[in-house]
Amino acid sequence: MSVHRFTSAFATDLEDYLGFKEQMGFYGRSRIVYLQRFDAYCTSHRLRVFNRATVEGWVFSELGRSATSRSWMSYIRDFGRWMRTHRHPYAYVLSDQWKAGFTRTRPYLLTSEEIEKFFTAAARVKAASPWAWQAVAFFSLMHCCGLRTGEARLLLASEVDLDQRCLDIIDSKARRSRRLPITDEVATVLAVCDQASRSRFGPREPFFISSTGAPVCPASVGVIFNRIWDQAGLRRPTGGRQPQPYAFRHHFAYANLERWMKDGADITAMLPYLARYMGHATFDSTYYYIHTSPDFMDSYADVVAESHALLPEVGFK
Template sequence: MKKRTVGSFDGPFAPMLDLFVKQKQALGYDYVGGYNALHVFDTFSKRYEVKNYELSKEIVLAWSQKRPNENDTTRSARIMYLQHFAIFLNSQGYSGYIAPPQKYHFSQHTAYVFTKAEIKKLFISLDQMEYTPNSPYRHLSFPLLYRMLYGCGFRISELLNLTVGDVDIERGIIHIHDSKNGNERLVPMAATLAARCRTYTESVHNDHEEDFPFFFKKDGTGYCVSNIERHFREQLWLAGIPYLGKELGPRVHDLRHTFICHRLNQWAKEGVDLTAMLPILSKYVGHTGIASTQYYLKLTAEAFPDVLEQMDELTGHVFPEVGGVMYEE
């Protein structure tokens, strides 16, 4: 796994920040998000006179102030990273003020679970895409990209970061690097999806090096998430699937939710022991722990009420009840 190079901090906490990030990486985390946030803090801290690496209450409270146009998720994350750094400073014998827990109002999305009929309509519409000179590869890339999102439950960022070398077309395995929380994993595909990847690779990647983007634009660069989100809403309209707005979706990420729910639904119908399979599914989709996957038991029961009784029999008194609408992104 590629690691973020440490050593570019130059503020009053630079040596401690270097040591802290290196410690995180030694534990197996890429820590890209933390590095980026702390790099900004490194510059921010130059405004203050700091002695003996003391992270004062004044500095922490100033850092915690809400910025113009900053959403609560971003603010919460950067405060969290500084909390972790303060704990580290204390463990090293220095003084670090730890910001108190704060309540935030997060914008919550309602997960949308596609029906099998909607998935079929979406793929039919995608397969009707035609060649255009401005985007000569899109009609080949997008039908595969959306099938991979639904067929393996990938996050869209994971697919857009793929290179040619990450896709083993012979064994049908995808190598995910630097995923959410700095994790990496190997993801085997179904034979039909692996065959599509093989056909696509042979069509567009004959002369490309292993570090070339697997999904790429005319200029050879990769797509960004906003490109895909915009196209996805267009594709929903062409497929006759209503877009219900930002909060209700459907969003690109809902294809990941749908993969998980459809898999749980199928297992429940087959009478599979979900207590045994849920940890496997959790690892397959890249959750950091089984708690993130437990949400989908409730979501699946809501989407497929006809299997509610089977799921209750398979999971009753084993998993805690999951409430609310929060779920892993």
């Protein structure tokens, strides 16, 4: 019986493929949803051969409902590679010609004045929820440690070691984990937040908590960010890039790059440390931040070209 209720001629192959991916640590729901759509398409059209006509026929039909993004094509492409390796040597692998061009949007670049006013307002934010005492700590982790919004939101109390001055980020993007050292200042901010949460909720699993005792939800982060921004009296652009929580992670990256540049450090030697700290799978993601600061880009336009000079694998202990 199919665990995921596949019904086509490829049902067994699809189940075995997903089992293989799970063994590799990939449990994403999106992959399953799109492969279920592929399976339904094959069932309705009575397709039994994994060839170009089958795969591209489904892709054409799917484009009508997913025209704004092509990321889902990676699932059927990867399934084709698996089929070719494990089942049928002539299985069709979706051509790269289907890949859409990708243009990164430029982030909102926070100024020092905006950051100072934001945290001043965060310290006295008007909120009837735990955000009243945990907003400063939450956004401090994004600003001072470059955490992703989801990493801060899902952080557990057991993953914060204030005595050793470190955080454990577990099973983050692509199920990668890392240990991050933190400064005494950040540890103090987290300790104040922790004490306030303990006094109201007692022992808890999430470090940042909602009024119901659950981890804070994604929507609430944006709501409290906007409330603090407005209470700080900060302007909002009438068009173009808008301030959002993720801007703190961007600022962490390019502020470190600019500091190293000012200190005369070897940027290509420091990039692996930044990539490891921020949880990037490859240096390509880290190179992106070189482009976020126009001043830095003018001085270090050749950093990407020197990528082969990077240090070997590094980590934090």
